[in-house]
Amino acid sequence: MHIFSSMESISDEKHSVPADFLRAFSGQDDARHFLWQAHISGRIASAYLFAGPSGVGKFLAALEFIKFLKCPNRSEGSPCNNCQSCRTITLWDNPDVFIIFPMPKSVWESDSRGKSYDDFRKTPHLRPAFGKSSAILLSMIREVQQFLATPATSDGGKFVLVPDAHKMNKQSANAFLKTLEEPPEDAHIILSTDRAEALLPTIRSRAQLVRFKRLSTQDVIRQLVDNYQFPPERADNVASIAEGSIAKALLVSSEEFQHFRNDALKLIKNAAEKNIASVWEWVASAHGQLDYAKSFVAALMSIARDVVVAASANGTILNTDIAEEIVHIAKRFDSKFDALDMLKNLSSLQMDLDRNPQYALFYGAIATVIIKAFEK
Numbered sequence: 495m496h497i498f499s500s501m502e503s504i505s506d507e508k509h510s511v512p513a514d515f516l517r518a519f520s521g522q523d524d525a526r527h528f529l530w531q532a533h534i535s536g537r538i539a540s541a542y543l544f545a546g547p548s549g550v551g552k553f554l555a556a557l558e559f560i561k562f563l564k565c566p567n568r569s570e571g572s573p574c575n576n577c578q579s580c581r582t583i584t585l586w587d588n589p590d591v592f593i594i595f596p597m598p599k600s601v602w603e604s605d606s607r608g609k610s611y612d613d614f615r616k617t618p619h620l621r622p623a624f625g626k627s628s629a630i631l632l633s634m635i636r637e638v639q640q641f642l643a644t645p646a647t648s649d650g651g652k653f654v655l656v657p658d659a660h661k662m663n664k665q666s667a668n669a670f671l672k673t674l675e676e677p678p679e680d681a682h683i684i685l686s687t688d689r690a691e692a693l694l695p696t697i698r699s700r701a702q703l704v705r706f707k708r709l710s711t712q713d714v715i716r717q718l719v720d721n722y723q724f725p726p727e728r729a730d731n732v733a734s735i736a737e738g739s740i741a742k743a744l745l746v747s748s749e750e751f752q753h754f755r756n757d758a759l760k761l762i763k764n765a766a767e768k769n770i771a772s773v774w775e776w777v778a779s780a781h782g783q784l785d786y787a788k789s790f791v792a793a794l795m796s797i798a799r800d801v802v803v804a805a806s807a808n809g810t811i812l813n814t815d816i817a818e819e820i821v822h823i824a825k826r827f828d829s830k831f832d833a834l835d836m837l838k839n840l841s842s843l844q845m846d847l848d849r850n851p852q853y854a855l856f857y858g859a860i861a862t863v864i865i866k867a868f869e870k
């Protein structure tokens with residue numbers, strides 16, 4: 495296929511990418527090389543799919559790439575960051591760059607370019623938290639089509655950015671497909687997602703795939719210090735459990751997350767001690783908000799992962815401050831495979847939650863998985 499052959503052909507030319515091209519993404523060599531080749535060949539595709547784990551900078555890399563392409567004063571590998579074009583792109587205020595991202599219908603209708611855009615711009619590794627489930631809506635795609643109907647106001651073309659592109663509902667995906675099939679001249683669409691498999695195959699096949707990977711722990715630390723003003727020691731602690739994702743680092747470093755983790759630890763301890771009534775009490779009282787459910791399951795997964803490590807005596811426990819309790823829980827398992835089963839079952843529930851946020855059922859399902867895990 496086209497993409498693989500181009501990836502092969504550039505592998506021996508890696509030295510030719512200027513060091514300052516997408517410098518902030520130095521860990522993403524494949525993506526940098528792919529985009530550099532597109533640039534020097536003068537063939538910027540009408541659609542790209544930036545795919546890879548969440549929180550590794552796919553969206554920011556797209557924005558930086560656009561800034562580079564549109565900057566009239568760029569050096570060989572980087573935009574000037576000073577001209578009108580660069581400054582307005584940084585502020586999400588450039589007339590040739592259009593950004594849509596998932597939000598609940600009610601927010602889009604009442605606040606279409608307001609607070610949620612500001613929140614996202616300030617913390618671009620995370621999407622703003624909404625209490626309700628969010629989607630890329632048909633009305634957003636209609637605006638994209640209107641945006642693309644007029645020519646670019648400056649050189650370099652027009653760009654549409656769609657982070658979390660897998661969150662298009664059926665109607666918006668179908669409407670969007672039309673735009674991808676017949677893109678206006680000079681229009682470029684950059685989709686990004688951590689769940690490429692959830693996109694319509696017809697959409698996937700019309701975009702060139704650009705792969706992103708997990709960041710190194712060193713990269714996570716550097717970005718937390720540079721971009722989010724973390725004291726180095728705190729960045730160090732957080733990066734160890736962030737699994738190469740800035741989004742995860744930001745999530746686990748919040749005070750809230752500590753609450754979730756305490757709740758999750760309590761739940762798993764109760765199940766391990768066969769204190770079943772308490773587990774079901776938790777189900778009845780658990781919070782009916784999507785954000786809560788997501789953060790809770792993230793905390794639970796981080797503990798369950800450590801329990802597997804402790805049960806198999808292989809690897810490093812990441813939640814170091816509660817390591818003793820984790821080892822204690824792990825001892826309740828006869829076999830490391832039981833612990834692993836629990837982790838796998840929780841992971842599939844976590845994916846379900848993304849698709850179908852039914853909190854009440856979700857908490858019950860978690861309780862069932864955990865109780866069963868310790869039954870054997």
Ligand SMILES: [Zn+2]
Binds near residue numbers: 565566568575579
């Ligand atoms: Zn510039």
